[in-house]
Amino acid sequence: MRLDVEAAKADIEQSIDLLRRRLDWEPALRKLDELNARVEDPTLWDRPDEAQAVSRERSRLAASVEAVQGLERDLADALGYAEMADEEADEAALEEARGQLKAIKDRAARAELEALLSGEADANDAFVEINSGAGGTESCDWAGMLLRMYTRWANAHGMSVEILEETDGDQAGIKSATLQVTGPNAYGWLKTEGGVHRLVRISPFDAAAKRHTSFASVWVYPVVDDTIVIDINPADVRTDTYRASGSGGQHVNKTDSAVRLTHIPTGIAVACQAGRSQHQNREEAWKMLRARLYEAELQRREAAAQALEDQKTDIGWGHQIRSYVLQPYQMVKDLRTDVETSDTDGVLDGDLDAFMGAALAQRVGATRDA
Structure with a gap:
């Protein structure tokens, strides 16, 4: 695979690894499962204030998890497309793959910044x-x-x-x-x-x-x-x-x-x-x-x-x-x-x-x- 594609891959993987560490990945997934179960409990909505707080927490955590998973999926798809284009010596398709990787890299950079938004408010x-x-x-x-x-x-x-x-x-x-x-x-x-x-x-x-x-x-x-x-x-x-x-x-x-x-x-x-x-x-x-x-x-x-x-x-x-x-x-x-x-x-x-x-x-x- 071309060096520029490999470099983009390395940058995006580094961002994904950083996001996982900042999110504390495995505990975050367990916490999300717990929040999903609480939201699905119909008795929770008997306490509207608590229900809204739980729902907000779940939405924020789910968005953070989905951001990482989305980057992983899109990176795999773009790399597969780039590999196929490289094997077929299709420069137009390879350029399109480079564009996809740049867009993923930009998303990853923004997600890194979003991960810094961990202040109380x-x-x-x-x-x-x-x-x-x-x-x-x-x-x-x-x-x-x-x-x-x-x-x-x-x-x-x-x-x-x-x-x-x-x-x-x-x-x-x-x-x-x-x-x-x-x-x-x-x-x-x-x-x-x-x-x-x-x-x-x-x-x-x-x-x-x-x-x-x-x-x-x-x-x-x-x-x-x-x-x-x-x-x-x-x-x-x-x-x-x-x-x-x-x-x-x-x-x-x-x-x-x-x-x-x-x-x-x-x-x-x-x-x-x-x-x-x-x-x-x-x-x-x-x-x-x-x-x-x-x-x-x-x-x-x-x-x-x-x-x-x-x-x-x-x-x-x-x-x-x-x-x-x-x-x-x-x-x-x-x-x-x-x-x-x-x-x-x-x-x-x-x-x-x-x-x-x-x-x-x-x-x-x-x-x-x-």
């Missing part, structure tokens, strides 16, 4: 807050571009996005927005995006067509379910209501339905205006506040992550995690991992996997040889 949905920073109208427009970028990333990965709060900029873009991203491992992936994002471009708002630098911050925290108890003293929380702004129809602009909660001891504030009533927004805001406080606790316990206060920096020079340069050249570069690309349009359309993967591997201190 990595599998959860995520809240994403975007705030414009230094730069006025420019930064509001940049914040709006980031909102679009993360929405497109989520949609490309089969996740749904709901905007919970949005405050329009005075002339363009947004001053702030909070969205909920719902999908497998949403928080695990998006947590790598927290920080300040810097844009350099020719301003569309400057008649002199000068180059401008804009900043916006991204803050990510997990959606917590009812199985995670976060005790908050109501006396420590200030509640403000106000008239909602931004898109939302006639009702949202006529009543003081928007709710902002501020946790006084920590200064953490959340806001929601997506619901039609103050009651709905208050309930959602409390969920967001519990999630923010839970994420703060995760930050304190996660040795590989930055300390919480280190992430709450000024939205401006010296604090950015990634630079997006559109003029005088085109380049997006992550300042933590040095990953870069000249495909700025692709990145702004949501092609963020390379940046997320590198940041995730660095964050957990994992490498291929770990």
